[in-house]
Amino acid sequence: MSDNAVEMRDLVKTFGGGRRLFGRKASEVHAVKGISLDLQRGETLGIVGESGSGKSTLARMLVGLEAPTSGTMQIDGKPWAELAATGSRAFGRTIQYVFQDPVASLNPRKTIGEILDVPLRLLCGYDAGKRASRKKDLVDAVQMPLDTLERFPHEFSGGQAQRIAIARALAAEARILVLDEPVSALDVSVQAQVLLLLQQLRDDLGLSYLFISHDLAVVESISDRVAVMYLGEVVEVGPAARLFAAPQHDYTRALIASAPRLTSPDMA
Structure with a gap:
């Protein structure tokens, strides 16, 4: 088995380019331009870049919300196209997406127990008894009380x-x-708690994370490696400590220099 959980080769995604009324061709937008990148097993790979750099488009392709225009992907050693063709069950049991806005991503009409029941029933095929046991384990794993299962999303x-x-x-x-800006909507103190939880879950369960954020401090704190995106391309990739201490690309240096600081460089 490959050491890589995800492999991307020459990945391209364009939008537009079709014919408009009166035969005019619409302009193409190149959101992702020939990216080749790997996510190693058990690794957290941070993806950073300004808005419009293609980070979220890349994430959406990985989880099947967008189809690539060209290029190839391997997810857990299986061709992306093969997983997509086998349907949502195989795809959903291989890779999952955590959205930026947690409340909006949860069905407001369902209890948390009912929400968790859906993947357990449709993707895992568990019977009622196994689902009940598994739901208790899940809320415990994310350090929430058992009565969470009986409550609705707006109560949290x-x-x-x-x-x-x-x-x-x-x-x-x-x-x-794939974690797309998973803590950007949270207060700083809460961000730290969620990041610690994610690190603990990764170590305990052997997870692999693709962690997307515009917050450089968050990415530096959680990532093993970091890839920097600019206008749909990866311009630099390397170990987090090295990349933040000695960035090689002009854009990476500008991005780091533009990040907010708690103190002025002139302050002692």
């Missing part, structure tokens, strides 16, 4: 809702998680 804070969203992703037993 943003940090609690994100823990529930993480539990839902874990319900399918996928070992690859």
